[in-house]
Amino acid sequence: MSLRLSIIVPVYNVEPYLESCLQSIVTQSLSPSDYEVLVINDGSPDGCAAILDRYAQRYPQIIALHQENQGVSAARNAGLDRARGRVITFVDSDDALEPNSLHAVLERFEAADLDVLYTHIQAVDETQQPRGLDWTTGEDNVVCDGFSHPRRSFPATFYRASCVGTIRFPHGIPIGEDTVFNLKVQAFAQRVSYCSLPYYRYLLRGNSATKAVKTDKAYRGFRKALDEIVDFQKAHFLEHKEASHYFDAQLFLFLDRIAMHHLVYSLKASYFNDITRWVREHQKESLLVQLSATYPAIHRPYVVFWLIQHGLRWKQRLRTLLWRLKQYLLPRNKK
The missing domain is CATH 3.90.550.10 (Spore Coat Polysaccharide Biosynthesis Protein SpsA; Chain A)
Structure with a gap:
């Protein structure tokens, strides 16, 4: 019934x-x-x-x-x-x-x-x-x-x-x-x-989701999601122009998660090379170019990406150090 x-x-x-x-x-x-x-x-x-x-x-x-x-x-x-x-x-x-x-x-x-x-x-x-x-x-x-x-x-x-x-x-x-x-x-x-x-x-519960998203298991899951989306599009919407924009947006979502939680976080060459290879195989280089606005040099060779990301990390550490130093000295200056 x-x-x-x-x-x-x-x-x-x-x-x-x-x-x-x-x-x-x-x-x-x-x-x-x-x-x-x-x-x-x-x-x-x-x-x-x-x-x-x-x-x-x-x-x-x-x-x-x-x-x-x-x-x-x-x-x-x-x-x-x-x-x-x-x-x-x-x-x-x-x-x-x-x-x-x-x-x-x-x-x-x-x-x-x-x-x-x-x-x-x-x-x-x-x-x-x-x-x-x-x-x-x-x-x-x-x-x-x-x-x-x-x-x-x-x-x-x-x-x-x-x-x-x-x-x-x-x-x-x-x-x-x-x-x-x-x-x-x-x-x-x-x-x-x-x-x-x-x-x-x-x-909203406090849990280990933040740590879980950065694991190798999570990375493999994100990679599988990319394949699931591409295979589904090929099976049902291969010649549909509007569908192309729709599915690219979904691929971008998972690539962004990979970039944030794995490529930038770990800077592992294995992750970077794997994603670069996947993007080339599926002719989705334009998505990496879009991601480069948030993650500089993600569309460039790994060595360039590594150097720029390390430079950004040191820049952020220096800013944090200067801020802490300022907070430490400020009360003394007032005296």
């Missing part, structure tokens, strides 16, 4: 937050018979499984799925494989929905006959206080095709199930797998819009 909506919630090691997340969903004004909540316990080592089973027994719209730990992509894909809703959305298990917001957003999606709908995201801290970040994506209630509308990784994005089709989250991309999924779905979308109604509360 088809439902109006499927909400997919991947769960791993979020015991302190899971109950608040689920409670924010089941207390929505949307009729329980209209939607399902597919909550996938990805082998969580804490007490998430017990919380999930308790909620599944109490609320018929919650479906508990348990699997061995395979990663967030596998968890979301398990939800997609079971989803019966005509519309699909995702909620991260440490986030929450604004009270009585779901019905209005779903109505907006259905009334405008959309393929993709981006919704408002408010970042909050552990005490649920707003913390500056306030995500919007496009103009409220303006409908564009997928290549024209701004793009954003979910959460807080609604998708027409038929537009998602067989698209799934890629494995082997630990950071940015949601970007790859989203850009593929939006490429097929004919009607994309943004809804400014308060809907989603995104929890």
